[in-house]
Amino acid sequence: MRIAVLQANAVPGQVDTNVARIAGAARRAAEGGAHLLVTPELFTTGYVPALVPRTLLQTSPEAIVRRLADVASSCGIALVASAPDRGPDGELFIAAHLFDRAGARLATYRKTHLYGPDEAAVFTQGRGELPIAALHGFRIGLLICYDIEFPEAVRGVALAGADLVCAPTALPEPFGVVARTLPPARALESQVFIAYANHCGQEGDTVLCGQSIIAAPDGSVLAAAGAAGEDLLFADLDPELQRASRADNRYLSERRPDLYAAWERPARAG
């Protein structure tokens, strides 16, 4: 499977503009032979949590989903895109949706580790469902930004059966070390491909730090973007590389989960 990762700048509050940018990238990704495009966190609304409720007065999460489905089907490419999602009690989540190339929504994931007071003021933490969907022979899991900084989250998705973890992200300066350090480690330690798609440039008061990356289960970096400037990364995910790496690195089968449960205790007591 060939995948593409979009690194780009969104305009806070301008859903039309942002969806059009996703559509432009989807066309270029499809022309480049990609079967799947992964785009950044809350790219549809722009990454300014405080503006999301106002943006949703002009459109709805359901309308955004329909437009993303149209992008996938009109461009003929599967798509991971992130948008606000509303729960049954009106609460908002940060979601990532996976659409197939016909525009069918295969999975929706709600971010389980919110980052900082700005996100917590607007959004509710997801309750931990880790959907997995099959596409082109790969089982695809979803996480969002801060989630992936926790090894437990990628581990959970890998234990749920994922081969590829797609992670829409909004990583700001000065945390570029996170993008350079953690996705390759997650890929190696949990034996999955990782597609990590970040914003670049300024949105509201936040300067996003780019450095989007595609990492492989052997810890290699298949593609990486710079800190500034838009980019469209491509990589071919080789199932044979993953099979060989899982034969060399038996991390998923040689874990000691009973010990890990016991090791949680000091924190809970403390």
Place this chain on the structure above:
Amino acid sequence: MRIAVLQANAVPGQVDTNVARIAGAARRAAEGGAHLLVTPELFTTGYVPALVPRTLLQTSPEAIVRRLADVASSCGIALVASAPDRGPDGELFIAAHLFDRAGARLATYRKTHLYGPDEAAVFTQGRGELPIAALHGFRIGLLICYDIEFPEAVRGVALAGADLVCAPTALPEPFGVVARTLPPARALESQVFIAYANHCGQEGDTVLCGQSIIAAPDGSVLAAAGAAGEDLLFADLDPELQRASRADNRYLSERRPDLYAAWERPARAG
């Protein structure tokens, strides 16, 4: 606190030679102002698991511990060193001992993730005790080689209160990507200093891959050795850097352990 990390070649079965090499490094580390020297996995016996039982016909784990304590006290430096350790039923563990500069043994850790059939043929897996000992204002935890490739193990030591994790290692070719990728990620994600001491050169049929490394809680690399050749790394561990990093990166307090416990279930059912 200034620490030193020894990267060196051991001679399988030659405990006298190997302890003398540790003593030489301890003298140089102390002369360089280090308060603690960290040395590689099973350096005392050499890293050839199959030879360890025969080596222990000529000496005992207790005798090796006494000689390591003598090194620490005669050189006036705290020491982390690894040796076989015998359990109450005669079973062997791979251990790492921490001695203070007076030669008092402060902690002994038994490796909980054995690597491969050669280790499993000789050694028993540790039962998961994670001792922590205080030294120069740092709380020091111990792990060994393959342990550190599991994020859960470093997390466990960090949750138990460690500021610095010392990891005697015997990482072979072609797994250098592990040494380059995982220690900085572990340091960043669990907000600890990591001192990772590997062998270099050939021992028995195994070629060890060097690349010993000292990593900081902000993900930075304080010192790193090459793949071939002996080295003695030095780094000053700044508690203020750790405090600032823990203010920036709240990974230890923003975990969701109830979800992580739930995410173990697919693996156990599968």
